[in-house]
Amino acid sequence: MTELTPADRRFAAFDLEDTERERTDLNGHTIEQLSEYLDRGQMPADPSIDDSPECEIALRSLGRLRLAQQSLLERDLERESLRDDSWVASILSNITLEAHAGREIPLTHPAPTARLVVTEGAVRGILRETGDRMQNVVVGRCVLVGDVGVSGMPITILVDVTVFPGENIPLLADDLRQAMYSALGKHTELVVAAIDITVSDLQAVPDASARAQEN
Amino acid sequence: MTEVLPSTDQLDAVVRQVPGVDALYPAGSIVSTVLSATVHAVTHPGQAAPMVLIEKQADGVRVTVRIGIGATESSTEVSGRVHDAIAAHVGQSGTVPVAQIAVIVARIG
Numbered sequence: 001m002t003e004l005t006p007a008d009r010r011f012a013a014f015d016l017e018d019t020e021r022e023r024t025d026l027n028g029h030t031i032e033q034l035s036e037y038l039d040r041g042q043m044p045a046d047p048s049i050d051d052s053p054e055c056e057i058a059l060r061s062l063g064r065l066r067l068a069q070q071s072l073l074e075r076d077l078e079r080e081s082l083r084d085d086s087w088v089a090s091i092l093s094n095i096t097l098e099a100h101a102g103r104e105i106p107l108t109h110p111a112p113t114a115r116l117v118v119t120e121g122a123v124r125g126i127l128r129e130t131g132d133r134m135q136n137v138v139v140g141r142c143v144l145v146g147d148v149g150v151s152g153m154p155i156t157i158l159v160d161v162t163v164f165p166g167e168n169i170p171l172l173a174d175d176l177r178q179a180m181y182s183a184l185g186k187h188t189e190l191v192v193a194a195i196d197i198t199v200s201d202l203q204a205v206p207d208a209s210a211r212a213q214e215n
Numbered sequence: 216m217t218e219v220l221p222s223t224d225q226l227d228a229v230v231r232q233v234p235g236v237d238a239l240y241p242a243g244s245i246v247s248t249v250l251s252a253t254v255h256a257v258t259h260p261g262q263a264a265p266m267v268l269i270e271k272q273a274d275g276v277r278v279t280v281r282i283g284i285g286a287t288e289s290s291t292e293v294s295g296r297v298h299d300a301i302a303a304h305v306g307q308s309g310t311v312p313v314a315q316i317a318v319i320v321a322r323i324g
Contacts (some may be wrong), residue, residue, distance in 0.1 A: 051266075053240050053283055053321035060324070101321060107291045109298055113313050116294040118320040126286060126323040187290040187323055 027052035031096045034058055038066075057125040058099040064132040065091055072164065072203065087140070087162055087201050094141045098124040105148045105188055120144055123188055127157070130183045131176055136164040140200055144190075154193040157184075162201035173197045222308070223265035229304045230267060230280050235293035238283030240321055242268035275314035278305065286324035294318040 026034065029049060037049055038059055049055045069088060102120030109116050124142045131139035139161055146155030157180065163169060177195045184192055230239055268279040278301055284293045297318045305313055 051240055053238070053281065056238070056283065056322050104319070107294055107320075109295050111298065111302065111316075113302065113316050114295075114298045115315055115317040116291070116298060116320075117317070118290045118294070118323070122290075122320055122323045129286065129324045183286075187320075189291065 026054045026058050026096060026099055029055060031058065031062070031092050035062055038062055053119075054099045054101060054121060057121060058095050061095040061099070061125070061128055061132070062092075064129070065095070065138060068132070068138045068164075087203065091138060091140050091162070095128075098128065098142060103144075103148050105190065106151055107189060108151070118188055120148060123184070123190075126183050126187055127159070127180055130179045131159065131161060134172070134176060134179065136167045137172065137176065138162045138164075146193075148190060151189065152191055154191045156193050157195040159195060159197045160200040161197060162203055163199050164203045169199055173199070223267050223269055225308065226267040226269070226278065226280075226301060226304060227265050229300050230282065230297055233293065233296045233300050235284050235288040236282050236297060237285050238322060239266045240281040240283065241266050242279040242281045242319070271311065272314060275312035276305065277315045277317070278313070279317040279319070281319045281321045283322035284320060288323075290320045290323065294320055 027048060029037075034049065034055060037046065042050070042059075049059075065088065098121065100121050102124070104117040104119060105123060107116040107118060123144065127142045128139045131137050131142075139159060141158075141160040143158040144155055145158055147153045148155055159176070159180070161176070163172065176197060180195050181192065184190055227239060230236060266280070270277045270279075280297060280301070282293070282297060284290060298316050301316050301318075302313060305316075
């Protein structure tokens with residue numbers, strides 16, 4: 001595992017080539033519009049959303065985030081009003097950023113006419129899905145650091161996660177790292193030097209009695 | 216000899232039939248996709264606009280496809296199968312040399 005990188009520059013290499021417009025929308029849609037589309041059961045069908053892989057990645061991420069939120073609320077319904085959901089807003093903004101196609105990552109093929117690539121957005125999407133599928137984890141941010149466009153060039157993956165109560169964090173990080181290595185091996189030919197995982201948020205169940213005493 | 220370009224409609228079908236492909240997305244830019252979809256709606260009413268992009272250039276035809284695949288599939292294997300299926304189809308149906316077949320895996324899972 002590589003050294004931990006300082007928090008303030010961990011994501012400096014993230015999507016530098018994106019324009020401001022790309023940062024705030026997905027194929028012309030904001031994350032709020034995609035959320036409303038999800039609320040409507042994706043009806044009536046909107047081809048500008050349905051025909052966009054970036055929107056599809058974001059919609060799937062939104063769906064998994066909602067399931068995680070629902071799970072939290074079910075554990076602690078009575079104290080719902082005490083919950084600080086700022087972490088959700090942070091993840092939502094990252095979903096928008098990460099769903100963009102980004103850079104092209106080459107795949108090999110023997111034919112000289114072949115140009116096969118997987119997009120950085122697709123890879124970030126499957127890494128996010130890999131993490132979100134694990135119990136009590138939501139991936140906050142996922143960054144591919146290094147020149148992914150050059151075959152054989154070692155890169156590093158930086159992952160931020162939110163962890164919910166009841167997990168042994170070192171074991172969970174090991175499991176997540178192995179699952180992500182496996183996904184990367186299946187879908188890319190990247191040489192991954194390290195997957196650095198940072199638990200940036202611990203979502204403990206709020207202590208209602210302590211909060212009441214403070215007030 | 217008259218050059219015959221492969222049909223985009225047929226190429227769409229060829230790509231969709233490749234095992235592991237579960238979505239086909241427009242391969243052009245947003246502007247070109249909107250324009251071609253509008254033209255297609257006028258010239259082929261009731262039919263979906265083709266997703267595969269075919270460009271005729273000096274060195275031959277360039278085909279571009281953007282696909283989505285399932286999480287259990289392998290990007291390398293599926294994109295390779297898509298390339299091979301397009302190459303076989305173009306080889307059978309067209310008389311223009313193939314300069315490039317670009318397969319972009321744009322969504323996984």
